[in-house]
Amino acid sequence: MTGKTLYDKLWExxxxxxxxxxxxxxxxxxxxxxxxxxxxxxxxxxLAGRKPWNVARNxxxxxxxxxxxxxxxxxxxxxxxxxxxxxxxxxxxxGITEFGMNDIRQxxxxxxxxxxxxxxxxxxxxxGDSHTSTHGASGALAFGIGTSEVExxxxxxxxxxxxxxxxxxxxxxxxxxxxxxxxxxxxxIGKIGTAGGNGFTIExxxxxxxxxxxxxxxxxCNMAIEAGARAGLVAVxxxxxxxxRNRPLSPKGDDLVLxxxxxxxxxSDNDAVFDKVIxxxxxxxxxxxxxxxxxxLVVSVDAVVPNPADEADAVKxxxxxxxxxxxxLQAGQKITDIQIDKVFIGSCTNSxxxxxxAAAVVVEGKKVAANVKLALIVPGSGLIKQQAESEGLDxxxxxxxxxxxxxxxxxxxxxxxxxxxxxxxxxxxxxxxxEGRQGYGGRTHLVSPAMAAAAGIAGHFxxxxxxxxx
Amino acid sequence: xxAFTTLTSIVAPLDRANVDTDAIIPKQFLKSIRRTxxxxxxxxxxxxxxxxxxxxxxxxxxxxxxxxxxxxQYKSAQILLxxxxxxxxxxxxxxxxxxxxxxxxxxxxxxxxxxFYNNCFKNGLLPIALDAEIVDGLFKELTDxxxxxxxxxxxxxxxxxxxxxxxxVDENRKFRLLNGLDDIGxxxxxxxKIRAYETERAKRAPWLFR
Numbered sequence: 001m002t003g004k005t006l007y008d009k010l011w012e013x014x015x016x017x018x019x020x021x022x023x024x025x026x027x028x029x030x031x032x033x034x035x036x037x038x039x040x041x042x043x044x045x046x047l048a049g050r051k052p053w054n055v056a057r058n059x060x061x062x063x064x065x066x067x068x069x070x071x072x073x074x075x076x077x078x079x080x081x082x083x084x085x086x087x088x089x090x091x092x093x094x095g096i097t098e099f100g101m102n103d104i105r106q107x108x109x110x111x112x113x114x115x116x117x118x119x120x121x122x123x124x125x126x127x128g129d130s131h132t133s134t135h136g137a138s139g140a141l142a143f144g145i146g147t148s149e150v151e152x153x154x155x156x157x158x159x160x161x162x163x164x165x166x167x168x169x170x171x172x173x174x175x176x177x178x179x180x181x182x183x184x185x186x187x188x189i190g191k192i193g194t195a196g197g198n199g200f201t202i203e204x205x206x207x208x209x210x211x212x213x214x215x216x217x218x219x220x221c222n223m224a225i226e227a228g229a230r231a232g233l234v235a236v237x238x239x240x241x242x243x244x245r246n247r248p249l250s251p252k253g254d255d256l257v258l259x260x261x262x263x264x265x266x267x268s269d270n271d272a273v274f275d276k277v278i279x280x281x282x283x284x285x286x287x288x289x290x291x292x293x294x295x296x297l298v299v300s301v302d303a304v305v306p307n308p309a310d311e312a313d314a315v316k317x318x319x320x321x322x323x324x325x326x327x328x329l330q331a332g333q334k335i336t337d338i339q340i341d342k343v344f345i346g347s348c349t350n351s352x353x354x355x356x357x358a359a360a361v362v363v364e365g366k367k368v369a370a371n372v373k374l375a376l377i378v379p380g381s382g383l384i385k386q387q388a389e390s391e392g393l394d395x396x397x398x399x400x401x402x403x404x405x406x407x408x409x410x411x412x413x414x415x416x417x418x419x420x421x422x423x424x425x426x427x428x429x430x431x432x433x434x435e436g437r438q439g440y441g442g443r444t445h446l447v448s449p450a451m452a453a454a455a456g457i458a459g460h461f462x463x464x465x466x467x468x469x470x
Numbered sequence: 471x472x473a474f475t476t477l478t479s480i481v482a483p484l485d486r487a488n489v490d491t492d493a494i495i496p497k498q499f500l501k502s503i504r505r506t507x508x509x510x511x512x513x514x515x516x517x518x519x520x521x522x523x524x525x526x527x528x529x530x531x532x533x534x535x536x537x538x539x540x541x542x543q544y545k546s547a548q549i550l551l552x553x554x555x556x557x558x559x560x561x562x563x564x565x566x567x568x569x570x571x572x573x574x575x576x577x578x579x580x581x582x583x584x585x586f587y588n589n590c591f592k593n594g595l596l597p598i599a600l601d602a603e604i605v606d607g608l609f610k611e612l613t614d615x616x617x618x619x620x621x622x623x624x625x626x627x628x629x630x631x632x633x634x635x636x637x638x639v640d641e642n643r644k645f646r647l648l649n650g651l652d653d654i655g656x657x658x659x660x661x662x663k664i665r666a667y668e669t670e671r672a673k674r675a676p677w678l679f680r
Contacts, residue, residue: 016667017660021641025660027667029678037562039503048654053664065501079501079524086503122675130561130585144585146563147505148592148653156657158664162640164584194488195555198584228558230584251677259677294488315487315553322486413497434492434559440521 003269005166006233007201010141010266014124016158026161029123031153032109033060033096035087036415037128041151042090052094053157059118060091060098063108064415068378068405071102080416094154107381107407110134110348114218115381117247121236121263126153131348131431133224137217138244139236139266141201144225165199165275167229168268170206173282178465180358181216182350182429182448184208184280185223186288190298192278197229200276203268204234208282214243215354222349223431226295235267289335289461290433290446292323297433299335301451301463307331326435327443328423336461338445339371341424343402343456344438346378347412350429350449353384359453360393362464368401369459375402376418378410402456414439427455472594473650477575478619482547483612484538489552490559491586495568499524508564509571513539543614550577551608556597557586566593576620578627580605591643594650596622598637622648 004012017025038060045051052058065080075081084101091098099105105112110131113119119135125142126132128150135142149159169192171184189196202224209220217234224232234240241260244250251259268274286300297320299306308320308331324331329338345351345359356379368375377397379385385407388394394404411418412430420426420442429452430437433444447455454464499511501524514522517539519532533540539547550569556579557565566589569577575595580602582590590597598620600608608618611629619628622644627635646653672679 017663019642023640023642025657025663027664027671036500040505040563043503043505050654054668083501083503120678123678128561128563130559132561144561146561146566146585146589146592148563148589152654152657155654156661156664157668158657158660160642160653160657194558195581195583198555198581225585228555228583251680255677255680259675262675294490319487413492415497415501432490432492432559434490436496436515437492440496440515 002273003271005268005272005274006139006203006235006266007141007166008272010122010124011163013122014141023160023162025158026124027158028126028153029057030113030119030125031058032113032125032127032132033058033150034064034109034127034129035062035083036064037147038090038150039083039086040147041154042094044151045154050155052096052154055095057157058096058154060087060096061106061109061112062087062101064409064413066101066408067416068408068410068418071406076417104382104386107384108348108351108409110222111351111380111384114138114214115247115383117244117250120244120250121240121266126159130225131222133230133232134218134222134348136221136224136231136233137214138240139233139263141231141233143230164201164230167197167200167202168274168277169202169204169280170277171204171208171280171282172206173208174211175208175282175285176465177468178287178450178463179285180448180450181212181219183285183288184282185220186290186295186298186446187285188280189223189227189295190288191280192227194226194294194296195228197224197227200229201231201233202227202229204232209234210237213354214239215352218352219349223295226431236263287448287451287464289451291327291329291335292320293326293433293435294323295431295433295446297323298446301335301461303335305329305331305333305335336463339425339460340427340455341371341373342420342426343372343375343452344411344426344428344430345449345452346376346380346410347430348380349431351378351380351384353387355429355449356384356388356393359449360396362450362453362467363400363402363457364396366400366457368456371459372456375456376405376411377402378405379407381407400457411438413437427452427461471592471650471652474575474594474596474622474647476619476621477548478617479548480544480546480615480617481549481551481612482539482544483609484550484552485609487553488555488558491557491562491565492559494557494565495562496522498522500562500564505567506571508568509573512568512572513537548573548575549618549620550574551605551612552577552579553605554580554602556582558583561585563589563593566590566595570595578605578608591647592653594647596620596647598627600635600637604635
């Protein structure tokens with residue numbers, strides 16, 4: 001018998017029932033709930049007279065619509081306010097634990113899950129949000145769902161799923177100076193495309209992934225969805241186990257001993273067979289910058305904006321040209337000549353303490369360039385904000401001319417007041433550079449926190465590794 | 471959920487790859503706590519020349535006449551023909567809600583993003599993935615009054631020339647869509663199995679059940 005992949009193990013561990021056609025009823029250990037994709041699901045429960053199957057498995061937090069400053073004044077936009085209040089009301093009615101907007105534990109749902117130990121290795125984790133893939137960094141099977149499935153999870157604690165195929169992306173070798181988890185995942189997406197992972201669960205492996213902290217692994221798994229895969233995974237190792245000691249909701253005492261023993265098995269067997277394997281050389285990865293309106297339109301910072309005329313595929317060439325027009329760029333233009341208007345450091349991709357430290361190192365003792373109108377730092381949770389302040393990072397940012405805000409999704413998707421104006425260009429640590437994503441007519445370049453920070457100081461993109469000395 | 475059996479409709483061509491859910495329904499409309507009314511905001515940034523806001527009256531907004539859905543010949547189209555990786559991006563079910571509310575019942579493309587594909591079946595919308603060459607052929611054949619007939623039970627698409635194109639669909643999803651069945655009711659038929667699983671799992675992983 002051949003060995004199993006990590007995904008095979010996690011899947012088999014959660015099958016409640018198998019239908020004749022192979023679709024399975026999968027048990028969900030943790031359901032995370034936020035305000036945008038849940039109101040219609042709670043309505044559905046009420047209409048059908050249903051109750052949550054197991055309230056203790058749900059954890060709710062408002063993140064998309066929350067303001068990142070002047071929280072004591074509440075939410076100014078009445079439509080945003082109604083959505084957050086609706087979540088509060090629904091959680092109270094159905095008995096679901098919610099971290100309120102002014103709770104120190106509030107933050108981006110995918111940041112607070114691991115931070116609290118609410119999502120653990122070996123769990124199945126779902127949320128009405130595509131970036132649920134983030135939690136796969138812990139060796140959990142985690143994926144985004146739509147609102148119908150939010151309602152289904154609330155009512156049954158299960159989902160009907162078909163097993164995906166196994167894809168291993170192995171990144172080996174040591175990355176160079178200034179190259180981060182974000183650059184690794186952007187270069188993966190550049191290589192396989194935004195549809196490359198469709199139908200697969202991606203396991204990220206290899207020495208470059210093993211060398212990442214938990215925060216870095218979360219950044220990589222977060223963007224599995226931008227590579228087309230609903231779920232990304234990293235095997236459990238000592239880094240994972242160390243991370244989950246002493247989390248508020250982590251197992252304690254004898255339970256922790258038992259859990260850690262079980263977690264040790266959360267890796268693919270040596271003789272496991274993957275449907276597809278992709279190998280990447282980490283030593284060749286340079287800091288990445290997206291230039292288009294899809295995350296796959298990405299190049300190294302020392303490159304130039306590509307020319308659609310060089311693309312053989314007509315459909316691709318057409319979408320490249322459309323992207324250039326939208327982004328206001330010329331083929332052949334040097335990436336380092338692109339001037340920016342705003343900087344956004346935050347989002348479920350890059351708002352963890354490690355990200356803030358990396359940005360702070362770059363900006364310390366420097367000033368934001370005169371052409372940069374706004375440079376925002378939005379920590380992923382209230383607790384990360386507190387931690388950063390205890391390390392003095394807030395002062396470094398403020399002295400450099402950055403704004404230091406409260407936790408939330410913020411300008412990643414501009415559902416709150418933080419956004420780009422038409423034609424504005426942003427160096428952003430978020431995950432999507434789609435048209436209008438950060439505001440109507442806004443232009444997004446996805447980069448790592450260190451690269452965003454450096455662009456904020458220089459006023460244009462720079463190769464941050466050249467600032468780091470030998 | 472509306473059942474889907476057969477459909478004959480003219481076809482609107484959206485000749486773009488990687489159409490993302492932010493394009494299908496921009497995020498400001500996700501602030502609604504309702505499930506309906508998204509159709510007028512479908513493809514909002516492409517369809518109108520101004521910036522759309524939730525609860526906006528769209529009747530007098532400036533229209534982008536170059537956008538395909540604004541062409542009069544496609545006004546009643548219930549089938550959307552598009553390119554690869556349609557529906558990529560966020561998990562928002564508002565995307566299929568908007569497509570369905572606008573009047574689409576089926577989408578034909580070489581491939582779909584997984585979450586979007588899954589969400590369609592929960593909302594009476596049939597996503598059909600065909601080989602890229604077949605899709606390309608349909609784009610080339612397409613005229614203003616080009617109509618296709620989709621028969622879900624037979625899993626075929628009939629073209630005006632009488633050609634039949636077969637398509638794949640998962641049996642379980644097909645059954646639910648043909649009958650317009652609610653997933654939750656079906657799952658709750660297995661309530662005993664879910665309880666038994668929880669009991670057994672609590673023995674293997676007690677820390678999850680404290």
